[in-house]
Amino acid sequence: MQQQADNRTIATAWFLAGLGAVPFVAMALAAAVSPGFAAAHLGGETAFMGYGAVILSFMGGVRWGAALSPTTGPGAERMILSVAPSLAAWLALLIDRPWSLLLLLAGFVLQGLWDVASARNGSLPAWFGRLRLTISAIVAASILLVLLT
Template sequence: MSAHRNQSSMIATAWFLAGLGAIPFLAMAVAAVISPAFAAAHLGGETAFLGYGAVILSFMGGVRWGRALTLDQPARAAEQMILSVAPSLAAWLALLIDRPWSLLLLAAGFALQAAWDFKSAGTGLLPTWFGRLRLTISAIVIASIGLVLLA
């Protein structure tokens, strides 16, 4: 029972922290739509939004790198490590290119990462709950990117 309780606590913590991580996306996106001047003056505007998106997309690649380190199959681990670098490279490129491509690249990066995580959860490489978490949070992030694109 204690192991189940610990697992439930870890899952709840992951959902809570992922939700907290989505707040800056939502706050900056809503501010960009309602008051672009406020968003620029007090929240860093689109530069801050892109920067935060790049950091979080890179973090998601790091999650996959960490998972790869625990695999017993060296070839599969190497493949996962190589793929886990792609989100950081996409995020970096998003910081270098102009709007709207920068935002579209971030959206594509989050969508592809979510699809990869969800598929991996379905095959047992990642926990099932993590796949659902990634789809949910990625939908919020991608919707926020969409709002910023419209602003």
């Protein structure tokens, strides 16, 4: 019964992470193919940056929650580091292009690498590392596409 619950949790996480990547991909593709459409109907780069900031902050919150887990040991340092994505996301909203996009890109790449490393060392589940690697690559590619348009 536990294995079935674990499989359901993993499948749900992959599904939700995939849904969370859809706005990145949709807005990036729209910006590349039809900037006018993207600006008029999807909020343009402002919406892209806003969504990126929200999701990067969310990823920091995931790490905050992991730092509170009694199974991973003392978490004060991890709690401090978990605030960095939110601060970087906020700063990205305040600075001009291309630095705003580069800061978001760096935030997602660093967060993804931290998540993968944590999955490899056992402080996060192995499946989570694979999920984060995949989604981080999709988000990074989306940011790069917007950056190049």
